[in-house]
Amino acid sequence: MIVADNLTKRYGDKTAVDGVSFTVPPGRVTGFLGPNGAGKSTTMRMxxxxxxxxSGxxxxxxxDYRSLRSxxxxxxVLLDAKAxxxxRSARNHLRAMAATHGIGRERVDEVIELTGIASVAGKRAGGFSLGMGQRLGIAAALLGDPHTLILDEPVNGLDPEGxxxxxxxxxxLAAEGRTVLLSSHLMSEMSQTADHVIVLGRGRVLADAPLQELVRTWTTTTLLVRSPRLDDLVAALKMPDATISAxxxxxxxITGITPQTVGDIAAAHGIPLHELTPRVGSLEDAYLALTDDSVEYKTKELA
Known part of the structure; x- marks a missing residue:
């Protein structure tokens, strides 16, 4: 379990992390999200x-990590795959790490096979592609068969199989009861991986919630409706909460009303429906809505 209690980090007059508190329990994958400059990397380094x-x-x-005996x-930990x-060859890099903890060469061979770098294990790590460097970094993180795993952008540069x-x-690993903290900017991937999400913005916690709850709270379900009598249906659906756009x-x-309401009103007026499809918001939609005021480097939208 990872527990942060009022964690604060200042660099001169700049506050990178400001009173952050959260708990990452075992048994689930916790996603760690935030815009560039939000304080994620600083928090993981702490x-x-x-x-x-x-303070904190x-x-x-x-x-405290510094007091851990092993x-x-x-x-x-994977914070920088280039570190x-x-x-050295990939194998010798891992063997050097293993030697510091009395970990046998058998485990080195295991993580090499596990991460798919057996064919390049004898090559110098400095010549690795971005994807192979990431695999080596993951192998290093897994070397001690740890109870807690902290991975920063682990899929950066990996192919779809990776x-x-x-x-x-x-x-x-989470299903085995381990603690997993996973940081990524790939919202589509995070939505398939994380059970729970912590979102930082300008050094503060903006959200700490189960992924599905976060999406429900910060997105709006949109209905796509088709009908041969669309004008009649639109007229029948005019109500204070409904927003309708072609x-x-x-x-x-349509937003602001449920599919059941649309279906009931259409049936009551004898209006046929050719499509009534709810489109639920995504993690990306929720993330962008949540962090809109916390983006340090904001780009201009195209017209």
Whole structure:
């Protein structure tokens, strides 16, 4: 379990993390989201002792990371896949790490096979592609068979097979009762992987909720409706809560009322429906709505 309690980090007059509190329990995948500059990386660095909090505290399994007697077997971390000795082979890089904790060569071979880098394990890591570097970073995080896993952008550069493997593997680890904290900017992938989501914005917690609850709270269900008597239907649906807009000939988009209401009104007026499709908002929609005022580097929308 990871517990952050009023965690704050300042760099001079800049506050990167501002009174952040959250709990990442075992048994589920917790997504860690936020715009660039939101404080995610700083928070993860504080979790694993790379940065000291200005105030507040964060613990892993009830302890400060720096006090863990066997860090690799407690916490597996991928924060920067490029943080490797570029002149070493992938296998020797992992063996050097393993030697610090008395981990046998058999485990090194296991994680090499597990992450799919066996064919390049003898090559210098400095020549790896982005995807292969990510796989090596994941292998290093898994080396100690840790109880807690912290992965920052683990699917960056991976091909579709690798992305699916990461998704399935982290869910498998969570199902075993391990703690998994996963950061990513890929909302579509996060929506298939995370059970719970923590969202940061400008150094503060904007949301801490189950993924589906977050989506329901921050998005609106839209109904796509088609009918050969569309004008009659639109007239019958005029009510204070309904917003109706045309999308194409013979079809409208409706918000503010339920599919049941549309169906009942159409039936009551004898109006045939050719389509009544609810379109539920996505995690991306919810994330953008939630962080709209917290984006540090905002681009101009195209007209």
């Amino acid at each position: 979790i694993v002792g790379l940065d000291r909090p200005t 505290r964060v613990t892993v399994a009830g302890q 860090p690799l077997t407690e916490v597996g 490797i000795h570029t002149g 992305v699916r493997w990461v998704r399935q593997f982290v869910r498998h 999308v194409e000939p013979g079809a409208v988009q």
